[in-house]
Amino acid sequence: MRTQLFVLLAATTAAMLAERLDSRAPAVAAAVLYAGSIALGLHIARRRARTHWQAHRAAAELLKSLAWQYMVHGGPFHSRVPHPEALFEERLEARLRELRKVGWVDPRNGPATRGAGQITPMMRAVRSKPFEVRRDIYLRDRLLEQQLWYKRRASQARRAAALWSSVTALLTLLALTAAVLRALGLLEGWDLTGLFSTAAAAGVAWQELRRHRPLTYAHSLVEQDLDTLRVAMTTTVAESGWADAVAEAERLVSPQHSDWLGTFGR
Secondary structure: OHHHHHHHHHHHHHHHHHHHOOOOHHHHHHHHHHHHHHHHHHHHHHOOHHHHHHHHHHHHHHHHHHHHHHHOOOHHHOOOOOOHHHHHHHHHHHHHHHHHOOOOOOOOOOHHHOHHHHOOHHHHHHHOOOHHHHHHHHHHHHHHHHHHHHHHHHHHHHHHHHHHHHHHHHHHHHHHHHHHHHHOOOOOOOOHHHHHHHHHHHHHHHHHHHOHHHHHHHHHHHHHHHHHHHHHHHHOOOHHHHHHHHHHHHHHOOHHHHHHHHOOOO
């Protein structure tokens, strides 16, 4: 998408030059660039790399979440469940079957790497530890790590949003200045209004594509919710309510939750 925006901007520049220069070269360049933009659009429409990437990311996050819940007796893998490994296999394979429908390709070879075969000795060792140890491991290595990650991402998205908003505002101001000068007869020859307007539109399109503001909103909310939950799980959540608290934490850090919050940050 970024490449297509730059190609369109270059085509607009070439078209503007074609109006002012006594040469066919800019016009030919503009035609080639516009054709290239169309070709890029068709290529992007057919390519499913983004979809595949999202499916594999979802599979990785799913496995990570189930592994943590299994290790610390969270969610459905609470201390009273009779066969946690069988439940782990059932939940994992059921979710992966859904992901296969949207492009996930199973890289595992043989039954030993499927279902319960994904449970490592370290996961079993953590699950066998006392509640206090499991709690501290989860709060330190999962919840705090995720909280800091969302805090960093919110900060990055905020800086990117500010940068691109400034660039777009500057380009819009330049377009306005060029239009006023041309209307007053102070700018003859080159029509820079169209060029600056196109560049500003490309900046707006890039912001929409990257979703800087929605991501800032979503990641900030998740970071705040995780901080509140981490304090509660450290101080007030007893072992009887631990499984539900872990399930809530995993819901907060799921990509689906962030995407849902992002729809309200526009």
